[in-house]
Amino acid sequence: MEKIFARPKSLKKAVFHYCPGCGHSIAHRITCEVIDELGIQDRAIGVPPPGCSVFAYYYFDVDMVESAHGRGAAVATGIKRAYPESLVFTYQGDGDLSAIGTTETLHAANRGENLTALFINNAVYGMTGGQMAPTTMLGIKTTTSPFGREGKYEGYPIKMSEILAQVQGTCYIERVAVNSPANIRKAKKAIKKAFQCQMEGRGYSLVEILSPCPTNWKMSAIESWKWIDNVMSKEFPLGVIKDTTGSKSDAN
Numbered sequence: 001m002e003k004i005f006a007r008p009k010s011l012k013k014a015v016f017h018y019c020p021g022c023g024h025s026i027a028h029r030i031t032c033e034v035i036d037e038l039g040i041q042d043r044a045i046g047v048p049p050p051g052c053s054v055f056a057y058y059y060f061d062v063d064m065v066e067s068a069h070g071r072g073a074a075v076a077t078g079i080k081r082a083y084p085e086s087l088v089f090t091y092q093g094d095g096d097l098s099a100i101g102t103t104e105t106l107h108a109a110n111r112g113e114n115l116t117a118l119f120i121n122n123a124v125y126g127m128t129g130g131q132m133a134p135t136t137m138l139g140i141k142t143t144t145s146p147f148g149r150e151g152k153y154e155g156y157p158i159k160m161s162e163i164l165a166q167v168q169g170t171c172y173i174e175r176v177a178v179n180s181p182a183n184i185r186k187a188k189k190a191i192k193k194a195f196q197c198q199m200e201g202r203g204y205s206l207v208e209i210l211s212p213c214p215t216n217w218k219m220s221a222i223e224s225w226k227w228i229d230n231v232m233s234k235e236f237p238l239g240v241i242k243d244t245t246g247s248k249s250d251a252n
């Protein structure tokens, strides 16, 4: 009998520790599917962060080098420069990439480091208990913005993808979501295109993935998927933000 659905080869046979409905597990799976499809399991090197995905190395069956919080772009730069034939990707939350790691990320992008960032935006600091992140939307209550985020006091939701699109070293940036089968398919295509950009030596590529965190959003999984469509993607619109390849993104 023909097998039409199976665990990707590069996804270990381990049980995810993520909460039910969490987007990290979907992002892991589609990234592994892309690694398999591109045939790069033996040369892919992932750089996971502190955060809920801190144990990503238990799941990806590729070489992984853990970085300190926010330092993914710097660690990945070293790996890629030492092993230019490898396919290097960082896997970073929004607390990681858009707060403590802003400097490393912006300068790695500006230098056009030939690597790929998978940027998981769930609009909070997930692992540490749902504190406000730079990506938290105005009016949203978190443990550190109990009355709702107010721009005047707490700043405004930061749009890292749009900022990074401004610098010369970035070649491809797309925002996707993992909240529906159609969006998951688009997210996978975007990750594939970002990896292909790196394989072609085009510079820094990034896929921002809007990802549900039902636990800290205090919603059911289904409510959190709807919230991405109805609220989050209004603040963070989905689509290609920058593409210097000249080829039409097959994600759209």
Ligand SMILES: Cc1ncc(C[n+]2csc(CCOP(=O)(O)OP(=O)(O)O)c2C)c(N)n1
Binding pocket: 049, 050, 051, 052, 053, 068, 069, 092, 093, 094, 095, 096, 097, 100, 120, 122, 124, 125, 126, 127, 128, 133
């Ligand atoms: C240098 C440093 N500062 C703070 C922390 C504490 N810390 C661990 S995870 C985390 C936030 C994670 O949030 P995010 O990056 O958005 O990832 P998520 O858990 O939501 O996936 C923080 C502040 C740390 N590990 N290291």
Ligand code: SF4
Binding pocket: 017, 018, 019, 021, 022, 023, 024, 052, 122, 126, 127, 212, 213, 214, 215, 216
């Ligand atoms: S706290 Fe949020 S981001 Fe962390 S595993 Fe649970 S649902 Fe996922």
